[in-house]
Amino acid sequence: MSNVLDRIVDSTRREVEHRRSEIPLAQLERSLHGRGEDRPFAEALVHPGISVIAEHKRRSPSAGPIREGATVEEIVGSYERAGAAALSVLTERHHFGGSLDDLRAAKEAARLPILRKDFVVDTYQVYESAVAGADAILLIVAALEPRELARLHAEALALDLDVLVEVHDEPELEIALERVDADVIGINNRDLTDFTVDVQRTFELLADIPAGKTVVSESGISTRDQLDELERVGVDAVLVGEALMRADDVEAACRELTRLDDEL
Numbered sequence: 001m002s003n004v005l006d007r008i009v010d011s012t013r014r015e016v017e018h019r020r021s022e023i024p025l026a027q028l029e030r031s032l033h034g035r036g037e038d039r040p041f042a043e044a045l046v047h048p049g050i051s052v053i054a055e056h057k058r059r060s061p062s063a064g065p066i067r068e069g070a071t072v073e074e075i076v077g078s079y080e081r082a083g084a085a086a087l088s089v090l091t092e093r094h095h096f097g098g099s100l101d102d103l104r105a106a107k108e109a110a111r112l113p114i115l116r117k118d119f120v121v122d123t124y125q126v127y128e129s130a131v132a133g134a135d136a137i138l139l140i141v142a143a144l145e146p147r148e149l150a151r152l153h154a155e156a157l158a159l160d161l162d163v164l165v166e167v168h169d170e171p172e173l174e175i176a177l178e179r180v181d182a183d184v185i186g187i188n189n190r191d192l193t194d195f196t197v198d199v200q201r202t203f204e205l206l207a208d209i210p211a212g213k214t215v216v217s218e219s220g221i222s223t224r225d226q227l228d229e230l231e232r233v234g235v236d237a238v239l240v241g242e243a244l245m246r247a248d249d250v251e252a253a254c255r256e257l258t259r260l261d262d263e264l
């Protein structure tokens, strides 16, 4: 039986075909001209200290429902007030309950740069992301052939989208560096085949990433102590979803990570 990533990619390809049959790529391309303001995503992550990318995530294959009823506006508003550097919005529908409407709502409700967190495997999604107002997209090395990865990466950059290239092990990191010379590298601490999460993964892979790259540690992060350790070894940003989305007080939980209150 195929793993969960294969299943998500298969259903994504089917959904993309359906959307393409409703709105052809040529029509999407024409809509690019009315794109809103540019909010540089990669730039927002490289400040002194460690930056927080706060994620809007309704549910997930590993955790089931997380906070399905909350509105995008209330969540991203809390993140912005709490000092997050950028937002990540999960737009995959079948497994995460997200949509491009969530991304559009986030763009309206906050001024932060936005990562479209999805399983981008087709040029159509790159254009769709730009038209919907994303400032960056995610490309997962494990979900793509190296040639496809390089093509989608180049297409995104050509549309002024930043790209977070996600890896989980050394062979994937080698592809991210050698095939696309990725500027922003996400180390996913979650193994997408069995959902185990180990933040140690970031420390292990970090040693093989050349200076000058922007490094994001993704998944399984919930405490300020973890951020302090990651900051000490030179990680630029963390991407946090479930721990923030499950918090009773989302804004307070995010403030705890950003240390916004310590700066006042």
Ligand SMILES: O=C(O)c1ccccc1NCC(=O)[C@H](O)[C@H](O)COP(=O)(O)O
Pocket: 004, 005, 055, 057, 060, 061, 062, 063, 188, 192, 195, 218, 219, 220, 221, 239, 240, 241, 242, 243
């Ligand atoms: O979260 C999952 O269960 C998952 C399963 C399969 C593919 C991707 C998955 N998550 C997407 C993400 O990358 C996370 O939402 C993101 O890194 C935040 O992780 P967390 O803070 O642990 O919610």
